[in-house]
Amino acid sequence: MNELVRRSAAEIAREVGAKRLSASEVTEAVLARVDEVDDRVGSYLTRLHELARRSAQRVDERVAAGEKLPLAGVPVAIKDNMCLTGTRTTAGSKILENWIAPYTATAVQRILDAGGIPIGKANLDEFAMGSSCENSALGVTRNPYDLARVPGGSSGGPAAAVGGFEAAIGLGSDTGGSIREPGAFCNIVGFKPTYGRVSRYGLIAFASSLDQIGPLTRTVEDAALAYDAMAGHDPMDSTSIDRPVEPAAAGLRTDLKGLKIGVVKEFVTEKLGPEIDALYRRAYSELTDLGAEIVEVSLPSADYGLATYYLIAPAECSSNLARFDGVRYGLRVEGDDVGQMYEKTRSAGFGAEVKRRILIGTYALSSGYYDAYYVKAQKARTMFAQDFRKAFERCDLIAAPATSGPPFEFNAKSDPYSMYMMDYYTIPMSLAGLPALSVPCGYAGKPQLPMGLQLCAPLFEEAKLLAAAHAYEQATHYASQLAVAL
């Protein structure tokens, strides 16, 4: 393996910026790595070799012209639910299998403007629905630490790409845990900013009120760099927040002195078995070793998370996915009339999980059930925000598991409910719109596979969150202690 592919985004940007390394050299190294391993890993649905080379050349020219690019030459894997002009953008679905995006998502554009190099469009659970990446209609992605296991979902493609050294930054989207969970499974950092911090313009919507773009990286510093490049108001997204962004990369720290970190009483890890319980207890004590004070906090609504999420997200998805009807773009299966064309197109184009959620959502919004389900779920959602507000009166950050276990084998979770349970610890933060990340915290299972510690901050406290995660990462270095399988 070329040593260049192991470098962090921060190192690459520094070296390319200082002209000690060219963006083209880094790009060639990463493209070679993709050609070597991706037939086995399956991170990418579309490889963008030509575009990557052209972009690298352009970055080298910009650097030569004296431009300061915070992500100069950094190879990026883009989850394939984000539009990039002229490239196939599939959302992991047959219904968009051959759709070429005619415009670029704001977040992607900002990464490219900062000097990022698009290596490819990465695999995902269809329309970002899933917790294992097994729901992609277009390809299998494997966990780079154990090819028999899933990379996590729905951002499995970008997570596997970054974990397997096929990119330094992955752009993922998190709706109920879709960045944090694959981040944990692929032994990397998965960071979901505050809802509205990064524009959703050009991100193919799953559940609009929860979807959030964020980075998957091998270091916290890289996550901060990517966040700094992407965050901030976008006039094209009315839910994007118009409020100054505190730069995160500049404020990283190495201790946790003076910080109170809350551990949620309701998130009982004993239920997860002795090994995982011990792992998280160790993680919490590592936090105290760094000077943090652990306090117990309560999220009384914790057990309603899944139920709430699985009403709101499907309700919004049932409406968001209506536009895939065969009329204007994507797959069309002809019928005798327009109604039959809709039916045939959507039956053939959507996979089982997508159909299941559309049905749940349609039901939850239908008259007679709207108040009983959708309205109640919205009220529960308000409770989550209140619970967290109260908890944060007692602490600066909250620590929790990222997943309820290590990466599992393909087809291991055959019933939807046990799959949904994977997101038990990430959904509450999503419902409250809070910034949260997952950082490697050790290994569990046989063979030993990656686990993630989730840290969560109050709204807009991304800088504080990343600073603390950086301290934990620098003290523990779990990411570098396990070798990838290839």
Add this chain to the structure above:
Amino acid sequence: MIAPTKYEAVIGIECHVELTTRSKMFCGCANEFGGEPNTKVCPVCLALPGALPVANKAAIEHMIRAGLAFGAEIPAFSKFDRKNYFYPDMPKDYQISQYDMPLTLGGSVRYWLDDGTIKECRLTRIHLEEDTGKSMHAGGDGRIAGSAYSLIDFNRAGVPLMECVSEPDLRSAQEAVGYLEALKRTFVLLGVSDVKMEEGSLRCDANVSIRPVGSTALGTKTEIKNMNSFRSVLRAIDSEIARQTEILESGGRIVQETRGWDESQGVTHSMRSKEEAHDYRYFPDPDLVPIEIDAALIENLRKTIPPLPAQRFERYLSEYKLDPKQATQLIDNVPLAQYFDEAVAASGNAQQSTNFVLGDLSRLANETGVAVQASPVTPAQLAELIELVEAKTINSKIAKELLERMWAGEGSPKAMVEKDGLAQTSDAGEIGRFVAAVLAENPKAVADYKSGKTNILGFLTGQVMKASRGKANPALVNELLRKELD
């Protein structure tokens, strides 16, 4: 007009009016009628995957002004909802509309009938939504059934549309039309819509029921869909009232249903279908933040509301003693009405102002294609002319001539009268000389008169007027002629 029966009609109107804004409701595309199909479109109004709406501020301000004009309440909070249904013209397969929190609530519209009666119809609400595209069915008779294929033009998709919903306060087709005319006049006056019916910028549905005169209970209603001219509204409602009356008279029962209007047959027909039980699954659009309306904004917009047509109409009837037809004629041409008001203010003579504005000035405007208010004739000059006529300084014939010269840009009529010596003369000696000359030149006419053909007097008067170049006082001419002849 239906013959009076023992029944009275109860009518409520829902009408859609396209707003005049530079760009569409949720994107930057031009809001213009016509053009090559699908040239005024972008990712947002085509609902490409990932595209997001951003609300048009100008459209919201138009709505607030319309509401304020009708005395509606403008709630401090409002929101957009999604109305979900599948329709090939509708890119997202949901329409962004307003459900339970519209921009304006209540208010009322004052309107008038042909006989000058002023009436009032309460409004339930006015809400904001977006228009759909337009289908053309090819290879058949223009209807979807039997067509080989359909083409869709999305240029109108996303154009801002306000929906005005009235209370069932209207009692006849004439009242319905009067109400709609008042809406149209007001929207044009406010500049919120140009209400071009031929471009489909006003469409309406009517809910019609009948009940025995004196009853306060509501009868079973039917809804007549998609009328797009005042003439269709008038005919469709009359025909529906007649149909319902006939059913009740013959002991039948009205069925609640949706009916279409067949312009060529002059009848409504049942459109009952499964669609009527449609469940739109409304829910708050998570892509759009709620609308907060600042009290200061409302106050600023309130200052931009001019006096409404009904106010002007009442003034024209009560103060100026115009007949309802003249008043309506003026009000339907807002700039002309403003010109008229200035002329009345300058001359203090409403009757003469009406005569000139609706008479010679309108004729000149028609002949030259120049609007009265854009002509060189200022209201002040018209007032001068009126003063000359009223003071009998000139007669009507001279007045007409002067007006033509004023229209040609010759300026002040007083100056012309002085310069050209056009003042009417009542000098008996001078007129007597003209009379003598005319009698001498027309012996046959004199003989005819003497033989009893006294109506020849008009001819002789005309000859004298001509000889005096129109300046002679016609009454004096008449008197002197009689004296000579009798």
